[in-house]
Amino acid sequence: MQFSILGLQNPIPTPAVGFPPSIGNLSSGVSLRHRMNWSSPALRTAAVMASPGFEGHRTLMEFVGKGNAEVGDELALLVSHIQYACKRIAALVASPFRSELIAKAMADVGAGPSLSGRDAPKPLDVVANEIILSSVHSSGKAAVMASEEDDAPIWISDDGPFVVVTDPLDGSRNIDASIPTGTIFGIYNRLPELDHLPMDEKAQLNSLQCGNKLVASGYVLYSSATILCISFGSGTHAFTLDHQTGEFVLTHPCIQIPRRGQIYSVNDARYFDWPEGLRQYIDTVRQGKGQFPKKYSARYICSLVADFHRTLIYGGLAMNPRDHLRLVYEANPLSFLVENAGGKGSDGKHRVLSIQPVKLHQRLPLFLGSLEDINELESYDSVQQKFNPGYEV
Numbered sequence: 001m002q003f004s005i006l007g008l009q010n011p012i013p014t015p016a017v018g019f020p021p022s023i024g025n026l027s028s029g030v031s032l033r034h035r036m037n038w039s040s041p042a043l044r045t046a047a048v049m050a051s052p053g054f055e056g057h058r059t060l061m062e063f064v065g066k067g068n069a070e071v072g073d074e075l076a077l078l079v080s081h082i083q084y085a086c087k088r089i090a091a092l093v094a095s096p097f098r099s100e101l102i103a104k105a106m107a108d109v110g111a112g113p114s115l116s117g118r119d120a121p122k123p124l125d126v127v128a129n130e131i132i133l134s135s136v137h138s139s140g141k142a143a144v145m146a147s148e149e150d151d152a153p154i155w156i157s158d159d160g161p162f163v164v165v166t167d168p169l170d171g172s173r174n175i176d177a178s179i180p181t182g183t184i185f186g187i188y189n190r191l192p193e194l195d196h197l198p199m200d201e202k203a204q205l206n207s208l209q210c211g212n213k214l215v216a217s218g219y220v221l222y223s224s225a226t227i228l229c230i231s232f233g234s235g236t237h238a239f240t241l242d243h244q245t246g247e248f249v250l251t252h253p254c255i256q257i258p259r260r261g262q263i264y265s266v267n268d269a270r271y272f273d274w275p276e277g278l279r280q281y282i283d284t285v286r287q288g289k290g291q292f293p294k295k296y297s298a299r300y301i302c303s304l305v306a307d308f309h310r311t312l313i314y315g316g317l318a319m320n321p322r323d324h325l326r327l328v329y330e331a332n333p334l335s336f337l338v339e340n341a342g343g344k345g346s347d348g349k350h351r352v353l354s355i356q357p358v359k360l361h362q363r364l365p366l367f368l369g370s371l372e373d374i375n376e377l378e379s380y381d382s383v384q385q386k387f388n389p390g391y392e393v
């Protein structure tokens with residue numbers, strides 16, 4: 001028997017006859033499904049959650065809560081505030097009233113873009129930044145937050161044990177076409193040896209930690225589903241937002257990126273500006289003449305979190321060979337996630353997590369993906385695009 005919601009057949013798994021087992025007997029031989037009011041979302045969810053196969057689903061808060069020695073109470077609290085901020089951003093990017101909400105929020109914070117061109121902060125980025133900052137602040141667990149949207153890191157509290165780095169809303173220039181966007185974040189320990197320094201200095205130096213010092217990193221993808229993917233240093237796990245309960249539910253525990261993929265992801269309109277090595281690599285794999293004898297396919301959304309998420313799940317490479325993406329806010333957190341899933345993050349020559357940042361907004365060529373694909377790419381002489389004409393789109 002199938003049931004339908006909004007005309008879709010079986011949008012959630014149909015429970016077995018006699019389901020749910022604990023209350024099935026009440027129906028004296030008649031399947032309870034026939035007697036339940038399936039138009040009630042709460043009932044449907046409760047029934048499905050109680051069905052075999054759903055018992056193991058843990059929420060993010062259960063995952064980071066007591067019993068997860070790797071996380072600890074203070075980090076769990078910080079993560080709970082960040083995930084709440086991301087739910088607010090998810091609601092904002094999907095809202096039909098987005099423009100009005102943003103206009104109001106911009107008026108409230110008194111913000112006005114001071115830059116022009118591609119790098120100018122867009123109102124949505126500014127609002128997303130405010131949302132993250134306010135949650136990080138109210139967690140009471142952050143000493144400093146450095147954001148791609150701010151010129152300098154913001155010192156929050158001398159007592160905060162953690163440092164947060166973030167790109168609050170990547171890909172937002174595509175938002176009007178409803179293309180997926182994402183939030184990226186990384187968390188470091190505050191460095192107590194810097195406590196004696198003036199505020200600006202310790203804010204800066206705490207935020208310039210090498211990626212191999214990350215204690216956690218994650219992203220939230222705002223797409224057909226809202227997915228929060230996180231690592232605390234042993235495994236990468238993804239949680240899907242259940243809009244009925246408002247909880248992130250563990251759907252992809254211990255993600256392992258395939259050792260090889262068959263997809264490369266790059267803006268290949270830039271082909272003629274690429275160095276010879278990168279052109280050769282792409283020409284080789286798209287013809288199926290690389291180490292893996294299959295013809296690779298191209299996928300490019302032009303939204304880093306979405307391109308990265310697909311790569312994590314299907315394997316292959318997501319890359320931007322020019323000095324465009326930022327080491328602190330994007331490359332390090334995503335490299336931490338891909339390494340913890342068995343993949344690799346590279347600037348074409350070096351492991352990203354071993355690069356010592358010297359500037360907060362430092363940019364680099366970025367290659368993320370399956371171990372064997374990135375190794376093969378690195379074997380080509382020159383894959384970093386040094387010539388970087390200011391592209392308009």
Ligand SMILES: O=P(O)(O)OC[C@H]1O[C@](O)(COP(=O)(O)O)[C@@H](O)[C@@H]1O
Binds near residue numbers: 172324
């Ligand atoms: O123009 P390119 O080189 O394809 O760069 C696209 C990349 O830039 C981004 O839009 C980020 O750039 P911004 O920080 O300027 O928004 C990514 O989401 C995307 O992967």
